[in-house]
Amino acid sequence: MNEYKYISIVINKFDLPLEIKLATPDSDLIDQKKIDEAIKQISEKVTEYEQIFSLENNNSLLARFQNGDESGLMTSPEFREVYEQTITAEQMTHHYFSSYFNSQYDPIGLLNGWIIDKIFNKYLLSMLSNNGIDGVSLRSGEDVRLASRPNIDFRWRVAVKDPQNLDILLATYFLQNGAISTSNKRRGLRNEKSNIEQVTIVSSNALDANIWSSAGISAGTNKFPEFVSKYHLTGMIVDSSSGMMNFRDGYSDKIAVQR
Structure with missing residues (x-):
């Protein structure tokens, strides 16, 4: 089994930094010029997104949209795509x-x-064809997307911590490909009474993982399992009263949380 070194590159994004990680069995095999060029392109793309979506920029399309100017829906395919995704997500999760x-x-x-998936699909997946790179990941906050070179036995390790005590490890996922999102803050318009503390979702992409982890926190321990079953979700719920519920492809089991 190879011993891996992890190369970390951080790109400042307008709300949370993006962290790129490359898993390599031998960093001497990596063509650094190709990596540098990809990072340059990613930085330029992030700057483009900043001009569209940053609320710190009063002239961004999102800031103007909040002030009643909806022209971004007509002039920017990216803004329109995100807007349409939010409508779909709200309808699918019953708000x-x-x-x-x-x-x-x-x-x-x-x-x-959405940004993680766009950058990952366009710039990071192709890095797996470079010598010396067996795995790529892209993280922003509690959202992470991962991939590994085909036909090798490499898996990314993603830890899920207790929301009340970050020294306590609740679960570890070992993934070759996919995405994980963890949420512990309610932002939905609908919030059920619940002792739910945290929701983690494992999916094929970061967008879906983020949507469902956010929806799960608002739906609560009693309601969210209905979505888990209907949409065949995978992940875990942490509830201060009922403990920890693991679910895979819509099927679940409960485990007490020791604190």
């Missing part, structure tokens, strides 16, 4: 996922997953 915050359109949560 337990919401793109509104403080009564304004603010898709920052969904946007995190």
